[in-house]
Amino acid sequence: MNAPSTDQLPVVVIGAGPIGLAAAAHLAERGIEPLVLEAGPSAGTAVRDWAHVRLFSPWSEITAPAAEKLLAPTGWTRPDGSAYPTGGDWAEQYLQPLADVLDEKIRYGATAVGVARAGRDRIVDSGRDEQPFTVHIALADGHEERISARAVIDASGTWSTPSPMGADGLPALGEKSAAGHISYRVPDLGDPAVRARYAGKRTAVVGSGASAFTALAHLADLAEDEPGTHAVWILRRGITGSTFGGGEADQLPARGALGLRAKAAVEAGHASTATGFRTQAVERDGDRLVLVDENGRRLDPVDEVIVLTGFRPDLSFLSEIRLGLDERLQAPTALAPLIDPNVHSCSTVYPHGVNELSHPEQGVYLVGMKSYGRAPTFLAMTGYEQVRSITAALAGDREAAERVELPLPETGVCGGAGLFDEPEAAQAGQDGGCCGAPATVQIGTGAPASSGGC
Numbered sequence: 084m085n086a087p088s089t090d091q092l093p094v095v096v097i098g099a100g101p102i103g104l105a106a107a108a109h110l111a112e113r114g115i116e117p118l119v120l121e122a123g124p125s126a127g128t129a130v131r132d133w134a135h136v137r138l139f140s141p142w143s144e145i146t147a148p149a150a151e152k153l154l155a156p157t158g159w160t161r162p163d164g165s166a167y168p169t170g171g172d173w174a175e176q177y178l179q180p181l182a183d184v185l186d187e188k189i190r191y192g193a194t195a196v197g198v199a200r201a202g203r204d205r206i207v208d209s210g211r212d213e214q215p216f217t218v219h220i221a222l223a224d225g226h227e228e229r230i231s232a233r234a235v236i237d238a239s240g241t242w243s244t245p246s247p248m249g250a251d252g253l254p255a256l257g258e259k260s261a262a263g264h265i266s267y268r269v270p271d272l273g274d275p276a277v278r279a280r281y282a283g284k285r286t287a288v289v290g291s292g293a294s295a296f297t298a299l300a301h302l303a304d305l306a307e308d309e310p311g312t313h314a315v316w317i318l319r320r321g322i323t324g325s326t327f328g329g330g331e332a333d334q335l336p337a338r339g340a341l342g343l344r345a346k347a348a349v350e351a352g353h354a355s356t357a358t359g360f361r362t363q364a365v366e367r368d369g370d371r372l373v374l375v376d377e378n379g380r381r382l383d384p385v386d387e388v389i390v391l392t393g394f395r396p397d398l399s400f401l402s403e404i405r406l407g408l409d410e411r412l413q414a415p416t417a418l419a420p421l422i423d424p425n426v427h428s429c430s431t432v433y434p435h436g437v438n439e440l441s442h443p444e445q446g447v448y449l450v451g452m453k454s455y456g457r458a459p460t461f462l463a464m465t466g467y468e469q470v471r472s473i474t475a476a477l478a479g480d481r482e483a484a485e486r487v488e489l490p491l492p493e494t495g496v497c498g499g500a501g502l503f504d505e506p507e508a509a510q511a512g513q514d515g516g517c518c519g520a521p522a523t524v525q526i527g528t529g530a531p532a533s534s535g536g537c
Contacts, residue, residue, distance in 0.1 A: 089215045093118040094477060095232040097195045097218075099126045101173070102451030102466035103238035104181050105147035107188055109474035112149050118230065119185065120220060122194040122239075126182035127174035129242035134171030135271040136297060140463060141167050147467040150181050157184060192223030198235055198447070199403035212445055219400075234446040234477055236470065237401070241394035241452050248289050248390045250319055250361030250377065257365035261372055265365075265388045269297050272305055281387060283311035287374060288354075289362065290391030291318055292459055296345040298389050303348035314354040315385060316345075317374065319361050357382055396453045405444040414456035415440050415449065422458040434489040435465075436472025448473050464489065 094110055096103045099121035107117040121128065138145065143164030151161060159180055162168065168176070182189055197219035203211050216232040245267035249255040258265065272278045282305060288298050299314055306312035348354040360382070364375040371384035396413055398406070409419030417439040420426070440448050448454075450473065451466040468489045476484035 089213075089233045092215055092231050092233040094234045094236060095120060095216070095218050095230060096236045096238060098238040098240060098451075099178075099182055099189055099191075100129055100238060100240055100451070101127070101145065101178060101463055102470060103236070104178060104185065105150055105467050106236050106238060106450065106470035106474065107185050108147060108149040108153045108181065109471055110477070111153065111185070111188070113474055113478040115474065115477060117185075117188050118232070119189040120193040120195050120218070121189060121191050124191050125179065126189070127178035129240055130170045130174045130178065132242065133269060134169060134174065135273055136269050137167055137169045138173065139167065139293065141165050145173060145463045146177055149471065153184050154180060193220045195219070195239070195400055196221045197400050197403065201231065205403045205405055216446065235448070236473065237447070237449045237453055238451045238466075238470075239397070239453055241396050244395050244397045245390070246392040246395055246457070248362050248365070248388070248392065250363065255362045255365050257367070261365045261367070261388075264372055264386070265390060267390050269294050269391065270301065270389065272301050278305065281305060281312065282309040284386035285313050285315065285384070286387040286389060287315045287317055287382070287385045288389045288391065289317040290393070292391065292393065294391040298391060299348045299354050300344040303344070303351065303353040306353040312353070314348065315382065316349065316354050316356045317360050317362065318356060318358045320359065393457060393459060394452070395457050396449070404447055405442065406447075406449075407442045409456065412456040412458050414454060414458060415442065417441075418454060419456070422455055422460070424458055434468060434487045436469055436487040437476040437484045440469060440473065
């Protein structure tokens, strides 16, 4: 019996999160068989880990059109488009119903542990492009399998690999041994056990993004009810006009409000700041921890540390695939210049799709949060447009693949992350207003339709 041709094989999608499920919906719409591999027991496993956190995008911006088409025959209707769901709402009211419709196209408890060309390691050139992909999976019951695929869409995200506390990208000295007092997630203070961990305690919050804002706001609320609760906000640069985000100028109002809540926590005395502090070591002081920076500066002891310094992609299971990644961001080389925080910190990203997400290895794509590598400010609708473009290309519809039009909101604030040692320069960049209006362009053109973009 002849083996099936590559075109008859499924497209393997790694991850049943928002972008992975959207990819499966687009593939199904195009008549291409998807097979979604989800390491967890249900759809949106990573999203469920932050079920208590409210998104700063409303419902109208976090559901994929192709998914809505697939859900419509079931009687599903999108919740109020102007409302802001929590991660739990997103998982229960959208992701799981979508996964239920996809049904047998999803395998749960299946972790991708390797991707390669069948019979070819990354060294071999001969006949490489004609071979299907082979995806090695580890199952929850301990068994292993290999699956053949015509293409692979990796939407596994970055949630499993949070960045460490150390300012050089490596764990601070003593960070691993102090793990019992360190968390890398926004705490769920609605959980009595978690609440008890931070109530009446002094907690260091390391990080400067939306997750840090959220943690500071939650700890400030706790301080209102629990005397002695205090947060120490650890910042690697000084306080500038952009430290608290876009505020009222942010085109994502909920995100702007989040930054203002963090600012209010500082002004109310529920949080203090340690600026210009780049952590090098974590030392013990009895049951408490002392953070030490690269210049030997020591902070007063804290009971707990919440590290919210971003995430990074797990590329270990792609080691036999020829990826074209930017050496700094670990994002696809054509996408990296659009999202590089060394250049700008706006969330405005030119619309992009298959051209920017292709690699030397044809037929493999990193999408969603994973496509951003170590860069922040990813938006769900960006990922939805990515997979729409990619699935069009897989279906042979190149015209549709390259017709990506997506106006994205911006922060209203700029200031290159590369200026963290020069707060005056960062402030000057912010005042200059380098963010322009959201651009609607065709992918691959390399320039926005509007002027003044970051």
